[in-house]
Amino acid sequence: QVQLVESGGDLVQPGGSLRLSCAASGSIFSIYAMHWYRQASGKQREWVATVTKGGITVYADSAKGRFTISRDNAKNTVYLQMNALKPEDTAVYYCNMLTHWGKGTLVTVSS
Numbered sequence: 001q002v003q004l005v006e007s008g009g010d011l012v013q014p015g016g017s018l019r020l021s022c023a024a025s026g027s028i029f030s031i032y033a034m035h036w037y038r039q040a041s042g043k044q045r046e047w048v049a050t051v052t053k054g055g056i057t058v059y060a061d062s063a064k065g066r067f068t069i070s071r072d073n074a075k076n077t078v079y080l081q082m083n084a085l086k087p088e089d090t091a092v093y094y095c096n097m098l099t100h101w102g103k104g105t106l107v108t109v110s111s
Contacts, residue, residue: 009105022095
């Protein structure tokens with residue numbers, strides 16, 4: 001059984017930074033791509049970034065140049081470093097692997 005637990009969400013001012021973490025249980029973490037999604041209030045969940053098992057990264061246009069996804073297979077953890085945050089980045093951020101989702105962590109960008 002795979003469990004994903006996100007952490008690191010917080011209230012931050014525009015222009016600030018946060019690092020989200022997603023810790024995965026189980027022994028299959030290193031063989032699958034990991035993804036970050038987000039869902040703002042009243043909107044559909046949207047994909048943010050992906051890191052493959054080999055470390056290749058792909059980003060949504062909204063995240064390019066500001067966000068960095070990475071993974072530490074030894075720690076079964078995937079990260080999302082978010083810089084230059086904007087109010088429109090406010091959302092619950094979820095990590096995903098295959099059909100498994102965490103419960104999310106809330107990021108609020110506001111002055």
